[in-house]
Amino acid sequence: MTQSYAKSSLEIPALPEGYQIRRINADDYERGALETLKTLTTVGKISKEEFTELINTWDKNPEIYHTLLVLNPSGKVAAIGSIIVESKLIHKCGKVGHIEDIAVNRNEQGKKLGLTLIRRLINIGAEAGCYKVILDCDPANELFYVKCGLSRTGVEMQFRF
């Protein structure tokens, strides 16, 4: 795995001065994790207790759930994104990383935070031994993901309840 990771590891652009990237924790409720996610889609009203419960679920399965935050110099959440590592039978009990819910706060765009985040998530997939990382997106966002190193491979189908 180490060799494969070294070979595939992607260059990660430097963050602007004073920014940092790390795994999410329950205290990030106050740092604006939900506000940043609202740039992407509907989040709804989530209490601190519900937030903490979900982080606990993720932390109980650290090999599966990886959510990263970019924090700005004021300690506020500037970007957020996740990779879910799935263990499969195919490809000799291979693993696939699913990148999900990438959001960059409206006030923090144009700083390559999204690119940095995606590449860090891809490298987490490599470290976990994935043979590929995938994500689903609107065709309008395809070019951004091409810049991140991904390429189009199929169509996403959905069933909504």
Added chain:
Amino acid sequence: MTQSYAKSSLEIPALPEGYQIRRINADDYERGALETLKTLTTVGKISKEEFTELINTWDKNPEIYHTLLVLNPSGKVAAIGSIIVESKLIHKCGKVGHIEDIAVNRNEQGKKLGLTLIRRLINIGAEAGCYKVILDCDPANELFYVKCGLSRTGVEMQFRF
């Protein structure tokens, strides 16, 4: 959740006489689970120990991993498919089901086993409280998934190691 499930529950076609559908277990190694998956893609050489280890990983996370098998009257695996239930922050700590690795054995096609399997997996997603179920496929298979009740929603992007 119960009400939402009842509303969204999909009709499941009856299996042919003598066929059954159930969750995978370690003994299915001898029943041809891997041979059926080979209809879909590369599986490689997997030992009974490796197979059992993966099933144990899945069983340790029963809220996340759900793999179903259709068995024929001889007890051989006729079809296999999975749904991974992901817990998110967006949509008020919502859940999304990811359908993965659907395969119908070459000798068992034309019996609507794939349709039955997909609808059972979608209903597992509903029971788990998912607000949607998604899957990625080759555009050539889109019509089959439309017959199963899904519709196109985006593009799948990948990064291969």
